[in-house]
Amino acid sequence: MALEDYRRDIEGCSRCSSCKWVPYNQIKSWRFSKNCPSIYRHNFHTYSGSGRMVIGLSLLEGRVELDETVAEIIYKCQLCGACDSACKTYRDDIDISEVLLELRAYCVEQGELLIEHMAMIDALKREGNTLGEPKAQRGDWAEGLDVKDVNAETCDVLFHAGCRYSYDRDARQTARGHVQLMRSAGMGVGIAGKEESCCGGRAYELGYRGEAANYADDVLSLVKSSGAKTLVTACADCYSHFQYVYPKMGKELPVEILHVSQVTEKLLDSGKLRFRRKLPLSVTYHDPCHLGRKGEPFAGVWKGDKLDRPMNLKRSGRKGVYDAPRNVIDEIPGLELTEMERIREYAWCCGAGGGVLEAFEDFSASTTAERIAEALATGAEALVTSCPWCLRVFKDAVEETSACIAVYDLTDLALMSAGIAQPAAV
Amino acid sequence: MIRVISDEAYKELEAAVGPDNVSRLPVVLDSYAFQPFENHESMPWCPSPVAVALPSTTEEVSEVIKACNRHGLKHKAFSTGWGMWCGPTTDNVVQIDLRRMNQIVEIDEKNQFAIVEPYVCGAQLQAEAMKVGLNTHIIGAGPNTSPLASATSMYGVGHDGIYMSYSARNVLGLEWVQPTGEVLRLGSPGSDKGWFSGDGPGPSLRGTMRGYTGALGGMGVFTKVALKLFNWPGPPQVKSSGTVVDLTSEIPENIGLYMCFFPNADKLADAYYDIGEAEIGYNSLKVATPAFMMVLAPHLFKKLKDTKNLSRMLGKTMGHLFLMLLAGTSKEDLAHQERVLEAIVDEHDGFILDQKNIPPLKSNFMMNFIRATLPALVFRIGGSFSTALGRNDSLDSQVTWGEAIADIKRGYASKGQIIDDMGDNPYFVPYESNMFAHCEVVYPYDHRNPRYLEGSNNITMDFIIGAVELCMEAGFGTLPPARKILSPLTSNYNYWQKKFSEAFDPDQGSDKGLYTDETEFDFSEIAPERVAKLERLVKERTWTELGPPE
Amino acid sequence: MSHKTVDLDGFKQVVGPDNVSTQESELESFRSAGMASRGSPVAIVKPTEMSELRDIIILARQTGANLVFSSSAPPRFRGDSIPSEDGVIVDLSGMDEITRLDRRNKVAYIEPGVTFSHLIEAADKVGLKVLMPLLPRAGKSVLACFLEREPITIPKYHWDMTDPLLCTEMVFGTGDLFRTGTAGSPGTIEQQIDAGLAHKNPLGPGTTDFLRIVQGSQGTLAGVTWATIKLEVKPSVHKIYFVPDIKLERLIEFTYRALRPRLGDEWLILNSRALATLIGETSAAVEELAGRQAPWTLVYGVSGYRYLPEERMALQEKDLGKIAQAAGVVPVSEVPGCPAKKMERILASPSPEPYYKTVPKGAFTDIFFLATLDEVSTLIAVMEKACEHHGYPTSELGAYIQPIQQGRTAHVEFALSYDPADEAESKKVAELADSASRALDAAGAFFSRPYGAWSDIAYRNCPDTVEALKKVKRVMDPDNVLNRGKLCYGEEVV
Incomplete structure (x- = not known):
């Protein structure tokens, strides 16, 4: 697919601005009614979902030439997908998210690249991860864990840690916890350790389609060779790419794909995991974009007029992973969940995605701050989420601003309640 | 014509709003030139502005306008910016995007009004008003628009409208940056007495601000308005999940939703009249079954409408209905209103589908109805839609107008120039306990289909002929060619508007395209007999120096 | 301008010699309204149709005559039809037909000379009621009354400030004919009616609201030759209640809570003096009744209409009872000297002759303005202080509070009674009225209908509004022939 293939989507936009707002029936206040971090920050219509689609049309019609400035606008977007799911609340025939991705691919094709993104891609090529950390250390997080090495033996369940969990020192313990949690329930978990590669999702989002395809091939071959029937990841980004981008690229993984929150929910349902320890804490839950609206599985491409597209092929964002983490929270004794106003497919982004954290730090930080403000408005003592990228930016923001709220990975709370880890932080 | 803003002018705009809040980048300007909705002539583009400015205060708006005037640039403001009305109609325009003026300045709970800035949308204001037991009028275009x-x-x-009237009648105090850049506050705020009145002292300048329609950016910029709020007998927040089609809400026990069906349009009108006199009703809309299906299940609708018997059943058997939302002061009051409604509907040979007997429907419709969210789904069938010229007056006249337009539409639907929605697809609402009413008929189309554009001029002409034949004050006739035809038949209103425009805007700095400009209608594709018909009507009904035709 | 320079022959040619009068007995009523005036009426011209009015205005533009419109019978209290400069009275009271009464759409088509009594009688025959101001003068023109935004006593029907006026036909100061609202639609009025129009849309035509501009202009912008007026259905059952109380704040609280869900029909608050003036038929009765009333009395009506009327009324009574209890007030069905039925009649009728406000002492001066209800107590205190300062007994101060715009605003009206034969008292009241008006203005009162001296007070506060109004005047009356000297236009308009 190319930008031209989405011309009808773009021309279908009526400029109603629904892409800028939380779906109207869910607007609960003036304060938290916006959904798009980019226009919230930059204000010109150009920065909205609709405005970005117009950039596409302007480029296609030769009204505007792609240059550094235009590319910068295109990249000042977390690709969080809120515009897309808001639009699809009312429309069936427009795929904004796809247009946004095509715009980036177009930038890369035309050589309009951001230095920060190029650095990330170089790191990816060099070390196999987006953080530029040594490839050899990728499996260090699992040192000493009772877990299979899929490079040496097959397994039922392949756990894909992802770049952030593998290298982020704050997250490594949680990564171990994911495995411990599954192991405690008797699951035959394997990992690839230093042979695990990036899912390639970031490359795809930055417009580097070739690199993305290469990494997808790597993951695909690893999954096949592992013998696993299930692929579990704790990273929302990876989850989204496995579920949606891979099959869209024609590289569907031949296994069941689960996020760790779904695994936890299943273990609770089957009685293999029980939460015993009370955690007296009021929490609010942040839906990671890639686990929520962008975690909706790929359902196929409709070749005809999208006005006639069957509803099951419309990526509405409603079929993402929303209930599993909430069900897990609900099962932890003592936890009291107060929802933020923007949740599920209309959740506000954490600010980290789409290459924004790397290229436009201030913009990323202001997006994060907005979410922290919303979390604080609930009165909750803790902000819980299920994505290492969200966790990183939330923790950094809270530390920097001394905001009065704790930040937790859902798995850490599960581990504490299950008695696998000490509830020191609660 | 200046198509590029001078450095000097641009610097003055930067000084007015700050360099981060003004742009002349072609890519930014193009995103403001994209205005496909209701843009029948040059889809999807309108003339590109020469710059976009994002003021955050009234003073900044004033400075922007003054800078424009100094440099011979026109200005055109928008709030939420939906539709070709919002974009420039000519070259040399600075677009004033008011999205940074987004505050609900105050909600005066006791006196039932809110002071809002331009970029507050209906859903935001309603959400905040409900917290204090009040509600706001939301227009049919939806809660994304600026009150x-x-x-x-x-x-x-x-x-x-049955409970919350028409936007023009809900204005109290007002702050207006005139086309000269001077700030004028209308009514009580002009005398620093609070925002509770927009009229006086003496003659009301609200009348220069707008009439049936507004000046669509042709008369300066409005920066704050005090709007009437209305009683909301429901909870501070309606608990709901889902978004639109999958929405479910907890319905308060004092609110009910009813679909009232009648055997014909006259009976429906009779019932509406009686409902007005009984003074019940919180929201109400005459709809048609096909329109409902088209909105909620467009795929199914497309399949069914080609099935003759089903099509007849949809289009005719259940063609005359209105939705009525009743809101009582209590459960007991709702029961009373319900009994009144039943008696009226029964008297006029109708029947009621009480949605309390269909919990999922009620749970879905109520909030969709109160927040006016469903009209956004009209895009689903074809990607776009328009409405025939709308009118406000007696309820009977709306029935006549609705039927006339449905007839016109059928011809175009049969040629595939618009989507066949079975004709009757009105946006028909009573205002103020049916003191008067409104009807504009929806017609969906796919604007990306060249066949539509081929037919658009013809359908517009048919609407104009229909309006003149039915003596309609074509409030929606804001397009320059329609204005040129209709004004001489309608008290020569545009002659006077131009006078006011000249008085308040001596440099003609506001973009007048949709306010006072007149252009020739392109008759080239109109059949000669229709042109002759229009000419005859125009001749017969044109006002002379002595006044109206006798 | 004196009568010597007025082209009476020209006017006679337009309306016929019998319809031009310079008789002093007729002119006299246009000389005084308790307000000082620099001008005098020099002739009365009585058009009988729109074309004559238009020709009168065109003639005035040629000769520079000052035209002052009048539609009501004397006495004249507001001063808007008293020339500020020597002027020709254009007396429209002879145009007094109700040309159409549409029961289904609840609308009457009336000419300027139609009085309340006339319209009430006609509306009643078809089961409709007229939305009444409080006891208008018997000879008061309905059209003129609402052209001046006089408040009605049923707030729930007062949606916007133009109510109950709808569409109009008017002649601008340029001599151009114009029709407002849907009356401006294509076709003749008859064709429009045939097409189903009932002339109920007051807005426009187009993008300017000409009625709204002309309303409140005291005849300085246009003359109106007919209008449609919104009527309402007569209730099947109707009851009046009184809520006497010593504390106005409680009644205001009750009002806020009741009007928000649009409970009740008539709704007004009177102090003891205003209530007594309303119900007392003689000066002595007013004095006596005033002493027997609570300091404040709220009057409200409840109604039932065609469907389940008793049930509706019972529900309203119940709801209002609860609200009253919460506000700490007690509704009763009678106050001293006024059973509910009597008040019901008063609220549905024009004033008996002589005009009720003249009953206590022979003359009165009104002070009225707009404010929000929560500001009213403060403004009353300001008024009482002014009375005390001028030695005017507060016991004789009438106060009437009329919620309008469905309770969002209130028309507040003070009445100062005096004996016109007592020069000292007259002077005292005039001084009091002036200084109290200024004090009220300073305290937040909005003089939205600035008659006479109030125009100075009101327009001093809003120079931007004045500049804008001058622009309007230049468009609609470029030669300043309409009611010259009124409001804020000044000399430079011409």
Whole structure:
């Protein structure tokens, strides 16, 4: 697919601005009614979902030439997908998210690249991860864990840690916890350790389609060779790419794909995991974009007029992973969940995605701050989420601003309640 | 014509709003030139502005306008910016995007009004008003639109009209940056007495601000307005999940939703009249079964409408219905209103589908109805839609108008120039306990289909002929060619508007395209007999120096 | 301008010699309204149709005559039809037909000379009621009354400030004919009616609201030759209640809570003096009744209509009872000297002759303005202080509070009674009225209908509004022939 293939989507936009707002029936206040971090920050219509689609049309019609400035606008977007799911609340025939991705691919094709993104891609090529950390250390997080090495033996369940969990020192313990949690329930978990590669999702989002395809091939071959029937990841980004981008690229993984929150929910349902320890804490839950609206599985491409597209092929964002983490929270004794106003497919982004954290730090930080403000408005003592990228930016923001709220990975709370880890932080 | 803003002028705009809040980048300007909705002539583009400015205060708006005037640039403001009304109609325009003026300045709970800035949308204001037991009029276009814009500059019809009137009638105090850049506060705020009145002392300048329609950006910029709020007998927040089609809400026990069906249009009108006299009703909209299906299940609708018997059943058997939302002061009061409604509907040979007997439907419809969210789904069938010229007056006249337009539409639907929605697809609402009413008929189309554009001029002409034949004050006739035809038949209103425009805007700095400009209608594709018919009507009904035709 | 320079022959040619009068007995009523005036009426011209009015205005533009419109019978209290400069009275009271009464759409088509009594009688025959101001003068023109935004006593029907006026036909100061609202639609009025129009849309035509501009202009912008007026259905059952109380704040609280869900029909608050003036038929009765009333009395009506009327009324009574209890007030069905039925009649009728406010002492001066209800107590205190300062007994101060715009605003009206034969008292009241008006203005009162001296007070506060109004005047009356000297236009308009 190319930008031209989405011309009808773009021309279908009526400029109603629904892409800028939380779906109207869910607007609960003036304060938290916006959904798009980019226009919230930059204000010109150009920065909205609709405005970005117009950039596409302007480029296609030769009204505007792609240059550094235009590319910068295109990249000042977390690709969080809120515009897309808001639009699809009312429309069936427009795929904004796809247009946004095509715009980036177009930038890369035309050589309009951001230095920060190029650095990330170089790191990816060099070390196999987006953080530029040594490839050899990728499996260090699992040192000493009772877990299979899929490079040496097959397994039922392949756990894909992802770049952030593998290298982020704050997250490594949680990564171990994911495995411990599954192991405690008797699951035959394997990992690839230093042979695990990036899912390639970031490359795809930055417009580097070739690199993305290469990494997808790597993951695909690893999954096949592992013998696993299930692929579990704790990273929302990876989850989204496995579920949606891979099959869209024609590289569907031949296994069941689960996020760790779904695994936890299943273990609770089957009685293999029980939460015993009370955690007296009021929490609010942040839906990671890639686990929520962008975690909706790929359902196929409709070749005809999208006005006639069957509803099951419309990526509405409603079929993402929303209930599993909430069900897990609900099962932890003592936890009291107060929802933020923007949740599920209309959740506000954490600010980290789409290459924004790397290229436009201030913009990323202001997006994060907005979410922290919303979390604080609930009165909750803790902000819980299920994505290492969200966790990183939330923790950094809270530390920097001394905001009065704790930040937790859902798995850490599960581990504490299950008695696998000490509830020191609660 | 200046198509590029001078450095000097640009610097003055930067000084007015700060360099981060003004742009002349072609890519930014193009995103403001994209205005496909209701843009029948040059889809999807309108003339590109030469710069976009994002003021955050009234003073900044004033400075922007003054800078424009100094440099011979026109200005055109928008609030939420939906539709070709918002974009420039000519070259040399600075677009003033008011999205940074987004505050609900105050909600005066006791005196039932809110002071809002331009970029507050209906859903935001409603959400905040409900917290204090109040509600706001939301126009039919939906909760994404700016209540300030509807009240000051646009039209203002919504399906809460039976209880919450028409936007133009809900204005109290007002702050207006005139086309000269001077700030004028109308009514009591002009005398620093609070925002509770927009009229006086003496003659009301609200009348220069707008009439049936607004000046659509042609008369300066409105920066704050006090809008009437109305009683909301429901909870501070309606608990709901889902978004639109999958929405479910907890319904308060004192609110009910009813679909009232009648055997014909006359009976429906009779019932509406009686409902007005009984003074019940919180929201109400005459709809048609096909329209419902088209909105909620467009795929199914497309399949069914080609099935003759089903099509007849949809289009005819259940063609005359209105939705009625009743809101009582208590459960007991709702029961009373329900009994009144039943008696009226029964008297006029109708029947009621009480949605309390269909919990999922009620749970879905109520909030969709109160927040006016469903009209956004009209895009689903074809990607776009338009409405025939709308009118406000007696309920009977709306029935006549609705039927006339449905007839016109059928011809175009059969040629595939618009989507066949079975004709009757009105946006028909009573205002103020049926003191008067409104009807504009929806016609969906796919604007990306060249066949539509081929037919658009013809359908517009048919609407104009229909309006003149039915003596209609074509409030929606804001397009320059329609204005040129209709004004001489309608008290020569545009002659006077131009006078006011000249008085308040001596440099003609505001973009007048949709306010006073007149252009020739392109008759080249109109059949000669229709042109002759229009000419005959125009000749017969044109006002002379002595006044109206006798 | 004196009568010597007025082209009476020209006017006679337009309306016929019998319809031009310079008789002093007729002119006299246009000389005084308790307000000082620099001008005098020099002739009365009585058009009988729109074309004559238009020709009168065109003639005035040629000769520079000052035209002052009048539609009501004397006495004249507001001063808007008293020339500020020597002027020709254009007396429209002879145009007094109700040309159409549409029961289904609840609308009457009336000419300027139609009085309340006339319209009430006609509306009643078809089961409709007229939305009444409080006891208008018997000879008061309905059209003129609402052209001046006089408040009605049923707030729930007062949606916007133009109510109950709808569409109009008017002649601008340029001599151009114009029709407002849907009356401006294509076709003749008859064709429009045939097409189903009932002339109920007051807005427009187009993008300017000409009625709204002309309303409140005291005849300085246009003359109106007919209008449609919104009527309402007569209730099947109707009851009046009184809520006497010593504390106005409680009644205001009750009002806020009741009007928000649009409970009740008539709704007004009177102090003891205003209530007594309303119900007392003689000066002595007023004095006596005033002493027997609570300091404040709220009057409200409840109604039932065609469907389940008793049930509706019972529900309203119940709801209002609860609200009253919460506000700490007690509704009763009678106050001293006024059973509910009597008040019901008063609220549905014009004033008996002589005009009720003249009953206590022979003359009165009104002070009225707009404010929000929560500001009213403060403003009353300001008024009482002014009375005390001028030695005017507060016991004789009438106060009437009329919620309008469905309770969002209130028309507040003070009445100062005096004996016109007592020069000292007259002077005292005039001084009091002036200084109290200024004090009220300073305290937040909005003089939205600035008659006479109030125009100075009101327009001093809003120079931007004045500049804008001058622009309007230049468009609609470029030669300043309409009611010259009124409001804020000044000399430079011409």
